[in-house]
Amino acid sequence: MPEAARGQYQARMQRVLDHIDRHLDDDLSLDALSAVAAFSKHHFHRQFAATFGLSTHRYVQLARMRRASHHLAFHTAASVTEIALNAGYQAPDAFARAFRQRFRQSPTDFRKTPDWKTWLTAFGPFIDARSRHMANYTLNDVVIRDFPATPVAVMTHLGDPQGIPDTIRQFVTWRRSVGLGKTVSDTFTIFYCDPRRTSPTQFRLGLCAATTGTIPPNDDPVTQDLIPGGRCAVLRVIGSSDDLEDPATFIYRNWLPGSGEELRDFPLFCQRVTFYPDVPENETVTDLFLPLV
Secondary structure (H helix, E strand, C coil), X not given: CCXXXXXXXXXXXXXXXXXHHHCCCCCCCHHHHHHHHCCCHHHHHHHHHHHHCCCHHHHHHHHHHHHHHHHHHHCCCCCHHHHHHHCCCCCHHHHHHHHHHHHCCCHHHHHXXXXXXXXXXXXXXXXXXXXXXXXXXXXXXXXXXXXXXXXXXXXXXXXXXHHHHHHHHHHHHHHHHCCCCCCCCCEEEEECCCCCCCCHHXXXXXXXXXXXXXXXXXXXXXXXXXECCEEEEEEEEECCCCCCHHHHHHXXXXXXXXXXXCECCCCEEEEEXXXXXXXXXXXXXXXXXXEEC
């Protein structure tokens, strides 16, 4: 297939994923999705499965269940019944059966103590499907900005990366308790090491909330730190921010060697500009910062 035609074909398939992200509560039947892609409905189910490794029905189910699981874990104000209805189930019992079948926990148990290892296994096919159409960055996507010195409250995750969601839950709870929720305080993550080349026991990551106030004594633990100001190469990532290794690799491998820039002695970090599931996943915005001299 000529490259131009291949690009157009992939763009039409990506349009379907974007439509699903934006319309999880709407009609996502085979007829509706084939119309979005402008492909014949008689062939679209095979085209989608060949491209993404999942049927359209399975992909939509997983997309809705993924949003529901995020709401259970991080949006505790919503009831299980509300979450079940938003996931497309007419009754909480049906939602609970489907949830337990996939995650081996009831929605209520998952809300209390999520089993993230089972969760990641269950969503492996979904994550793989989305990764087949990752964004293609260009050198022009990287810009140099002056980042202002930013005092932050930081909670450090140390250990297996699979435990990061539990640390996030703990940090979110602390932020809300002191009035530093994401709507009033900018959110950052500091990447102290490369997860692909660091043993799980030595993995370290910093979850940060901007604040100019004093950190009150706490048992979480949360400490005061500073993201130093200075020049940074910045790559804006649109879409899932669960794994930023591919855009980070692009900056290091593709942009840095020809830039003439030197790196500053501070780790790679990012700012979470918008969050899933507050916005559809394809509209999630994350700025990735590489500190420069």
